[in-house]
Amino acid sequence: MPDLAFRPKSLPAPDAVAAAHRVAALAARRADAQDCDDGFPAEDVADLARAGLLAAPVPVGEGGAGLGTEPGAADLAAVLRLVGSGSLALGRLYEGHVNALQLVARYGGPGDRRALFAEARAGHLFGVWNTEPAAGGLVLDGDGRLAGVKTFASGAGHVTRALVTARRPGEEAPLMLVVALEPGTRADLSAWRAQGMRASATGTVDLTGLAPMARLGGPDDYHRQPHFSGGAWRFAAVQLGGIEAVFEAWRGHLARTGRGDDPHQLARLGEGAIALEGARLFVARAAGLVADEALPAERVVAFVDLTRLAVERAGLEVLSLAQRSVGLQGFLRGHPLERLSRDLATYLRQPAPDRALTGAAAAILAAEGPMAALWEAR
DSSP: OOOTTSOOOOOOHHHHHHHHHHHHHHHHHHHHHHOSTTOOOHHHHHHHHHTTTTTTTSOGGGTSOOTTOSGGGHHHHHHHHHHHHHOHHHHHHHHHHHHHHHHHHHHOOHHHHHHHHHHHHTTOOEEEEOOOOSSSOOEEOTTSOEESEEEEETTTTTOSEEEEEEBOTTOOSOEEEEEEOOTTSSEEOTTOOOSSOGGGOOEEEEOTTOOOSEEESSTTGGGOTTHHHHTHHHHHHHHHHHHHHHHHHHHHHHHHHTOTTOHHHHHHHHHHHHHHHHHHHHHHHHHHHHHHOOSOHHHHHHHHHHHHHHHHHHHHHHHHHHHHHHGGGGGSTTSHHHHHHHHHHHHTOOSOHHHHHHHHHHHHHHSOSOGGGTTSOO
């Protein structure tokens, strides 16, 4: 069970942004202490629950704030960005929680929706785990029990309601299942000795013997487009928050050291601002296209793929400029830029960037009409 010493509450969607500001400020103060092997932002997750942010993505009619259903998903984009600016590890965990609840809302039957949304309102942390080894992946046997593992599972040992993909023996199309987990069980974090994102508790989880508490949708609904690939805008929003944090640490260093009058430093800062604002515009547009559901799936996916790469490029550019500008100090432990840079560089490494780029380009090439009109609803 989650730590229910706090009392989770619901909140209107506009208040979610203000709540995220508060949670991010507290998370930023704790992030250095959590930056260790097997680290986890437990206090920050408790803050998310107390602020109502774990319950916020639950639909309004089912006891939540409907975060993400507002026009253009603008509040959700802001919340993800803010949480990511406070702690990318926390942002990664919260994005997975949001993803899980959105999948429940989209594919869950009435009874499962009621039960799972009640769990979110009670303070359970959800996650989505779909990665597995080539051998030993997750299988649902004829007795309704699971056998196998999930890998690169963020929040391993701390997520208490995990949405996982699993196959029946001899079938290729995966099912979406939700499993209940006890904190501190079934997780192996020994392989997660990463440069950054150390507090994300990413590891392998053995689910053998568990019976799912819910099944969502039908075979391969998990991969249904545009939401499967289009949902990548959410982690891009978290990454945007990480880019903002690096930029602010860099800007603060220049102001604190009195080096802001140097024209070369000003030029670098200006270039960084251009990159940051470009990423912000991409994320806002991508969130809106996915939320509005007004375009063909392939066009939405193409734009979100471009957004992924635009945010990655902006992040790498801001990192390079900031590190050149601050110099050696930015690589010393204790400097505000040091951990932020490691976390961002690690989180920017998302799967299949080349495929995302060429897939988007192929969609653009095949489309009729000018590119300027590709992402305009008719």
